[in-house]
Amino acid sequence: MxxxxxxxxxxxxxxxxxxxxxxxxxxxxxxxxxxxxxxxxxxxxxxxxxxxxxxxxxxxxxxxxxxxxxxxxxxxxxxxxxxxxxxxxxxxxxxxxxxxxxxxxxxxxxxxxxxxxYKPVKISKHITIIPTWEEYTPVDTDEVIIELDPGMAFGTGTHPTTVLSIQALEQFLADGNTVIDVGSGSGVLSIASALLGARQVYAYDLDDVAVKSTGLNAKLNKLDQQIQVKQNNLLDNVNIEADVIVSNILAEIIVRFVKEAWNNLKPGGYFITSGIIQNKKQLVKTELESQGFQIVEMNEMEEWISIVAQKV
Incomplete structure (x- = not known):
């Protein structure tokens, strides 16, 4: 062909x-x-x-x-x-x-x-991502391995926006938490959440290719029982008490569901947002604060921003 x-x-x-x-x-x-x-x-x-x-x-x-x-x-x-x-x-x-x-x-x-x-790459303190066709031996005893098949449309989770999201999950996710991943893509953030101790992860994406990719990679990492994958538009009609919501998508999309994120978070829960370009940082920050979120921290990698907000 x-x-x-x-x-x-x-x-x-x-x-x-x-x-x-x-x-x-x-x-x-x-x-x-x-x-x-x-x-x-x-x-x-x-x-x-x-x-x-x-x-x-x-x-x-x-x-x-x-x-x-x-x-x-x-x-x-x-x-x-x-x-x-x-x-x-x-x-x-x-x-x-x-x-x-x-x-x-x-x-x-x-x-x-x-x-x-694509080669194995350590993207945070504990997590290393390896593509399925590569062999890799962990170099640290506490290293967490994510095996990922980028398939036909997705990368292997090493973009700065993904790295920022996973670093925030390492810091704010606690054992036994319930996590919602909005715009799951390849499923890398859902998998990272489960490996970092989440009891249950709900992965949503509007695109059926992404839904299939998340499901495939969850199975690949033997986490398909912990990760529930569903085709859905953002948080429309979702009613879950989550400890953490993570979303790595465009700033313009994030601001559309800030209210729904607030409604689905437990008091004290964290909303981790990434995929934000420098000149859209204030747009997201303002929307989060107007909803009542408290900005816990903002991190930057290259031209990208992640914001961690807490429901207080």
């Missing part, structure tokens, strides 16, 4: 929403090429990427690459993707150059080449 590589030249801010658009349209093998990766130090014992070629990276912004089958619907699919990306400007998302190009590749090339970007 022939495939087309779709390359979108955009900004860090647009990575999350564009990635979502791509997997909703059935694109496969998503890869992010960020020139900041060239400046980072990559440990020899574990790391997300290795042997990077500077020629493959833009001088500014990022490349988002995905793969579409060459068929009679290719033109329509690309047009649909372009329109959806352009619509992101309505949410004040900076798209940068917003240049899209297509090139042809063969199936055997992309089916294995994109995996080179």
């Amino acid at each position: 022939k495939w087309s590589e779709l390359c979108i030249h955009t900004t860090n801010e647009a990575i999350e929403p564009i990635s979502n658009i791509l997997h909703e349209t059935g694109a496969s093998g998503l890869v992010i090429e960020d020139p900041m990766d060239l400046e980072r130090e990559h440990p020899t014992t574990f790391g997300e990427v290795f042997e990077l070629n500077p020629d493959e990276y833009p001088e500014e912004g990022v490349y988002i690459k995905a793969y579409l089958p060459v068929n009679s619907f290719l033109g329509e699919t690309v047009d649909e993707i372009k329109q959806a990306i352009n619509n992101l400007m309505l949410y004040d998302i900076d798209l940068g150059r917003n240049h899209i190009s297509l090139s042809e590749v063969h199936e055997e090339e992309w089916a294995t080449a994109w995996k080179k970007y």
